[in-house]
Amino acid sequence: MTDDPLELDSAAWEPRALYFLLTGLVIPRPIAWVSTVSEDGVRNLAPHSYFNVVANDPPHVLFVSTGVKDTLRNVRATGEFVVNVVTLDLVEEMNATAADAPAGVDEFGWVGLDAAPSVTVTPARVARAKAHLECRVVHDLPIGNGNLVVGEVTHVHVDPSVWTDGRIDPQKLDPVGRLSGSSYATLGEVFTLDRPSWADIADADPADRIPRRAT
Ligand SMILES: Cc1cc2nc3c(=O)[nH]c(=O)nc-3n(C[C@H](O)[C@H](O)[C@H](O)COP(=O)(O)O)c2cc1C
Numbered sequence: 001m002t003d004d005p006l007e008l009d010s011a012a013w014e015p016r017a018l019y020f021l022l023t024g025l026v027i028p029r030p031i032a033w034v035s036t037v038s039e040d041g042v043r044n045l046a047p048h049s050y051f052n053v054v055a056n057d058p059p060h061v062l063f064v065s066t067g068v069k070d071t072l073r074n075v076r077a078t079g080e081f082v083v084n085v086v087t088l089d090l091v092e093e094m095n096a097t098a099a100d101a102p103a104g105v106d107e108f109g110w111v112g113l114d115a116a117p118s119v120t121v122t123p124a125r126v127a128r129a130k131a132h133l134e135c136r137v138v139h140d141l142p143i144g145n146g147n148l149v150v151g152e153v154t155h156v157h158v159d160p161s162v163w164t165d166g167r168i169d170p171q172k173l174d175p176v177g178r179l180s181g182s183s184y185a186t187l188g189e190v191f192t193l194d195r196p197s198w199a200d201i202a203d204a205d206p207a208d209r210i211p212r213r214a215t
Pocket of ligand 1: 047066071072097098099
């Protein structure tokens with residue numbers, strides 16, 4: 001290694017090296033702990049950090065299965081999944097469900113997690129999770145070695161313990177994000193930054209154009 005900046009032709013790097021590079025740069029990633037059920041009724045749980053919100057009206061989220069795994073097979077068979085939000089108190093159980101368990105293993109039972117019934121979909125929820133998004137699949141799109149699944153959110157559960165004044169309180173939620181490899185992060189400092197409108201800043205002095213953060 002030299003101290004020169006990395007200038008990368010992505011076609012010249014091994015996929016595994018690119019995986020570590022990209023998952024080291026796109027951080028922290030939220031984690032969808034996806035619960036599904038197979039056609040035979042076997043419950044499955046697996047974390048996915050290629051995950052995000054893509055629309056709010058109507059609400060949609062996506063996750064990506066790298067290759068074809070039990071989660072993707074179940075989603076394709078049933079068209080349904082639940083995203084269980086991963087918080088610090090559940091991070092070890094979440095990680096345990098990343099094991100490459102055979103398809104017939106009920107991962108709720110395997111890690112000793114109670115399930116709660118969902119309202120609009122068949123897959124169960126992780127009872128201890130503080131929030132859940134019940135989803136119906138609307139897109140299933142192969143991209144590279146990934147399979148992008150978009151779900152419309154049909155029902156949301158939020159435990160009152162994570163609310164303050166009608167909004168999610170990030171510190172009460174205490175979410176965990178994934179970094180690269182086996183590293184994770186919790187929330188650091190939380191600060192606010194006023195979003196400017198052009199009308200507010202169009203005539204501002206250069207020194208006042210940039211809203212500064214407040215803690
Ligand atoms: C925090 C974390 C995030 C992960 N994110 C993904 C992901 O986004 N996509 C993926 O295919 N696998 C991801 N994995 C690996 C899967 O969870 C793992 O392959 C799991 O065994 C898949 O389970 P399944 O076969 O029951 O679907 C992740 C693992 C961990 C620990």
